[in-house]
Amino acid sequence: MGKVIVVTSGKGGVGKTTSTAALGAALAQRNEKVVVVDFDVGLRNLDLVMGAERRVVYDMVNVIQGDAKLPQALIRDKRLETLFLLAASQTRDKDSLTPEGVERIIGELKKYFDWIICDSPAGIERGATLAMRHADMAVVVTNPEVSSVRDSDRIIGMLDSKTLKAENGERMEKHLLLTRYDANRAERGDMLKVEDVLDILSIPLLGIIPESMDVLKASNVGAPVTLADARSAPAMAYFDAARRLAGETVPIVIPGEKRGLLGKIFGRKAA
Amino acid sequence: MLTGSEDVNLLLTKSPVDMVNTPLTKITKVLTDARSIRIKGRSFLAVVLSPDLPLDEWLVRLDDLAARSAGFFLGRPVVLDVTDLDIDRAQLTDLIAGLVQRNVSIMGIEGARPSMLSPGMPPILKGGRPVADFEQPSTEPSAAQPAPQPKSASAETRAPMQSIVIHEPVRSGQSVIFPEGDVTVVGSVASGAEIIAGGSVHIYGALRGRVMAGSVGNASARIFCRKLEAELLAIDGIYQMAEDMAPSLRGQPVQLWLEGDVMMAETIS
Numbered sequence: 001m002g003k004v005i006v007v008t009s010g011k012g013g014v015g016k017t018t019s020t021a022a023l024g025a026a027l028a029q030r031n032e033k034v035v036v037v038d039f040d041v042g043l044r045n046l047d048l049v050m051g052a053e054r055r056v057v058y059d060m061v062n063v064i065q066g067d068a069k070l071p072q073a074l075i076r077d078k079r080l081e082t083l084f085l086l087a088a089s090q091t092r093d094k095d096s097l098t099p100e101g102v103e104r105i106i107g108e109l110k111k112y113f114d115w116i117i118c119d120s121p122a123g124i125e126r127g128a129t130l131a132m133r134h135a136d137m138a139v140v141v142t143n144p145e146v147s148s149v150r151d152s153d154r155i156i157g158m159l160d161s162k163t164l165k166a167e168n169g170e171r172m173e174k175h176l177l178l179t180r181y182d183a184n185r186a187e188r189g190d191m192l193k194v195e196d197v198l199d200i201l202s203i204p205l206l207g208i209i210p211e212s213m214d215v216l217k218a219s220n221v222g223a224p225v226t227l228a229d230a231r232s233a234p235a236m237a238y239f240d241a242a243r244r245l246a247g248e249t250v251p252i253v254i255p256g257e258k259r260g261l262l263g264k265i266f267g268r269k270a271a
Numbered sequence: 272m273l274t275g276s277e278d279v280n281l282l283l284t285k286s287p288v289d290m291v292n293t294p295l296t297k298i299t300k301v302l303t304d305a306r307s308i309r310i311k312g313r314s315f316l317a318v319v320l321s322p323d324l325p326l327d328e329w330l331v332r333l334d335d336l337a338a339r340s341a342g343f344f345l346g347r348p349v350v351l352d353v354t355d356l357d358i359d360r361a362q363l364t365d366l367i368a369g370l371v372q373r374n375v376s377i378m379g380i381e382g383a384r385p386s387m388l389s390p391g392m393p394p395i396l397k398g399g400r401p402v403a404d405f406e407q408p409s410t411e412p413s414a415a416q417p418a419p420q421p422k423s424a425s426a427e428t429r430a431p432m433q434s435i436v437i438h439e440p441v442r443s444g445q446s447v448i449f450p451e452g453d454v455t456v457v458g459s460v461a462s463g464a465e466i467i468a469g470g471s472v473h474i475y476g477a478l479r480g481r482v483m484a485g486s487v488g489n490a491s492a493r494i495f496c497r498k499l500e501a502e503l504l505a506i507d508g509i510y511q512m513a514e515d516m517a518p519s520l521r522g523q524p525v526q527l528w529l530e531g532d533v534m535m536a537e538t539i540s
């Protein structure tokens with residue numbers, strides 16, 4: 001059975017879609033079967049970042065409403081044959097995602113894929129709760145600034161109360177992905193420190209992704225950054241994060257600092 | 272006890288605001304149906320605003336409170352208590368309009384004389400009870416205003432103080448509401464989270480959100496935390512905002528208590 005990951009944040013524009021695509025492509029490059037699922041109905045973006053926007057015929061809402069079978073709606077990546085996309089509808093309103101429909105689709109995807117990565121919309125409304133509902137594990141995407149941290153804290157509270165796992169009394173595994181980390185701004189002190197974010201959120205750190213033009217360049221050519229330029233700094237950070245997701249122990253390095261800071265932080269107990 | 276913010280419906284603060292337990296009746300109308308009409312009673316905790324004269328000054332103080340605690344009245348049922356308030360219909364109309372303008376939606380008015388009322392105003396509420404099982408200390412300024420109901424005999428029926436322990440961080444947007452007694456959190460209370468306890472509150476972690484101890488009229492309640500970074504602290508309705516707190520206390524292990532109407536604080540080690 002595949003593992004369901006929700007990539008979520010509360011706050012918008014922090015890098016959920018970028019991270020979903022990058023982690024998905026990184027895991028697929030390990031020859032694992034991966035599907036990335038866009039839950040952002042009406043504002044779909046993942047197809048663009050994946051470079052598949054012209055190949056979307058059917059989307060998740062079509063499958064829910066019975067207009068298409070699930071395999072018809074799965075779009076295989078042109079570069080990686082173990083990577084697939086299930087697109088969100090651009091035209092339907094967001095109520096067309098029903099809890100029953102989502103449950104059925106996730107249940108089916110789990111049979112065929114090793115990883116089901118759900119790109120959550122921003123906010124704490126229905127779309128976000130549906131995206132997290134069936135997750136086994138959450139990647140909480142946070143920028144090192146106060147409002148993003150507070151929204152992430154709120155989302156962590158929801159992960160611990162509104163998901164199936166939580167309702168069954170199980171513990172949701174949560175990982176912090178600190179994105180758009182700017183070493184220069186960190187040096188000047190106009191960004192929250194990594195330790196402070198970890199202290200506030202008290203969940204283990206999955207990785208720190210540097211702020212980089214390479215992310216924009218990748219999305220302009222329609223490729224996850226881990227495919228567009230595997231040697232770039234953000235790609236390498238995403239590869240490391242993917243290895244940690246897969247259970248490997250990889251030391252964490254704060255961008256711009258030479259020494260590894262791990263043990264202490266990654267080894268921290270999950271909240 | 273741990274709920275999302277959408278469930279939050281109670282708050283106690285400084286003197287002009289106190290709480291009553293307001294019974295509301297929900298009626299479902301059925302026309303020619305043979306089935307009987309179902310009427311249910313339900314209790315809600317409401318914030319009670321008791322304005323004093325002059326009203327414009329009171330509104331300025333209200334604005335100050337709201338500005339310092341964003342979203343203070345958002346989604347909370349509010350009752351306007353105008354008992355003993357010497358105003359006429361026009362002034363009451365203005366007052367309600369002023370509150371509506373501030374996004375405070377009034378679900379009912381208490382203590383209004385018939386001459387003050389006009390159609391379209393929120394309904395009259397009667398029989399509100401303070402939620403306190405405790406005698407309100409006479410130093411409490413709002414005690415000067417007549418309570419809606421005598422609270423005699425409550426001393427004998429007072430339930431023993433209870434306590435709850437929460438073993439995880441209280442996250443932004445979550446509320447822990449425990450009027451029955453003490454709350455202990457083994458973990459931090461996030462910015463945007465709140466703890467409302469009838470008794471004392473103990474935080475074994477950083478306190479970054481709001482804590483209201485002694486919320487049902489218990490002036491001997493205390494607040495303890497390992498690291499003080501709170502947005503708001505209140506004991507028995509006497510509150511302090513972040514900017515009121517001594518800078519030397521920030522980040523420190525602190526305990527807070529009341530002496531009369533003054534909130535005292537000291538570091539603990």
Ligand SMILES: Nc1ncnc2c1ncn2[C@@H]1O[C@H](COP(=O)(O)OP(=O)(O)OP(=O)(O)O)[C@@H](O)[C@H]1O
Pocket residue numbers: 009011012013014015016017018019040045120121122179180181209210211212213215216219234
């Ligand atoms: N590490 C990074 N360096 C530079 N730019 C980045 C980085 N990560 C994301 N961005 C940029 O930030 C913007 C928002 O990213 P993205 O769309 O992934 O966020 P999101 O959380 O999915 O947003 P939404 O909440 O709207 O769905 C994009 O323009 C993206 O290119």
Ligand SMILES: [Mg+2]
Pocket residue numbers: 016017018040045119120121
């Ligand atoms: Mg997105």
